[in-house]
Amino acid sequence: MRLRKKPWVDEAIHEFGALVLSKDNPPSEKQKGNWCREIFGREAELCVELGTGKGGFLSQLAERCPDKNFIGIELEQDVLYSAAKKVWEKEIGNVRLLVFDIHDIEEIFAPGEIQCFYLNFCDPWPKARHAKRRLTHISFLEKYRRLLGSGGKLFFKTDNRPLFDFSLEQFKEAGLIIADISYDLHAEVRSNNIMTEYERKFSGVGEKINYCEVLFS
Numbered sequence: 001m002r003l004r005k006k007p008w009v010d011e012a013i014h015e016f017g018a019l020v021l022s023k024d025n026p027p028s029e030k031q032k033g034n035w036c037r038e039i040f041g042r043e044a045e046l047c048v049e050l051g052t053g054k055g056g057f058l059s060q061l062a063e064r065c066p067d068k069n070f071i072g073i074e075l076e077q078d079v080l081y082s083a084a085k086k087v088w089e090k091e092i093g094n095v096r097l098l099v100f101d102i103h104d105i106e107e108i109f110a111p112g113e114i115q116c117f118y119l120n121f122c123d124p125w126p127k128a129r130h131a132k133r134r135l136t137h138i139s140f141l142e143k144y145r146r147l148l149g150s151g152g153k154l155f156f157k158t159d160n161r162p163l164f165d166f167s168l169e170q171f172k173e174a175g176l177i178i179a180d181i182s183y184d185l186h187a188e189v190r191s192n193n194i195m196t197e198y199e200r201k202f203s204g205v206g207e208k209i210n211y212c213e214v215l216f217s
């Protein structure tokens, strides 16, 4: 049994009000197709980060792009608490955070509702028998494809080269187009890169960061 590290989070997460859809108040079918109008109160491009973690990336991106709406999805409420604290303290209005399993993402978003996905340092699931759990497996790509509108994109970063190579094969199998790629992102001049918590950790110990931008249509 996995021991909970922060049992107080279940109460404390409610401090953030409508910013977080928590375990007690999970997103449901009723939000489907209505995220921009009803949750953000404005029509704008909707971008979703898959596996947001502690939210450093999403909070900076949302500040940089005030004209877009951002949603961060994270399985672990304890981890999402840190993301919520960052967004709350900086008073960033164009972000919502969901405790939710990406596996079920089609239950809460309507086809074509999302314009882009960000997927940063997802779990590599190194054993071959777990390949279907990788968030770049073709079964996930097909879900993302159904949710993305025309011109939909996925931005993907990982330090894990075997996962990156596997993902490139999956993108090809799904007929997607690689618009941009780097096998060593930090060796290039990319002034617009926003580092995630894991990116800081892995690049700090000398790991190369792989990056690609994938077009769905």
Ligand SMILES: C[S@@+](CC[C@H](N)C(=O)[O-])C[C@H]1O[C@@H](n2cnc3c(N)ncnc32)[C@H](O)[C@@H]1O
Binding pocket: 050, 051, 052, 053, 054, 073, 074, 075, 076, 079, 100, 101, 102, 103, 120, 121, 122, 123, 196, 197, 198, 199
């Ligand atoms: C390795 S961490 C990376 C966190 C962050 N993106 C970063 O780069 O610092 C992967 C995160 O994805 C979350 N995650 C893994 N599988 C998930 C799923 N099926 N649904 C939602 N979140 C998931 C994990 O809980 C974890 O916080």
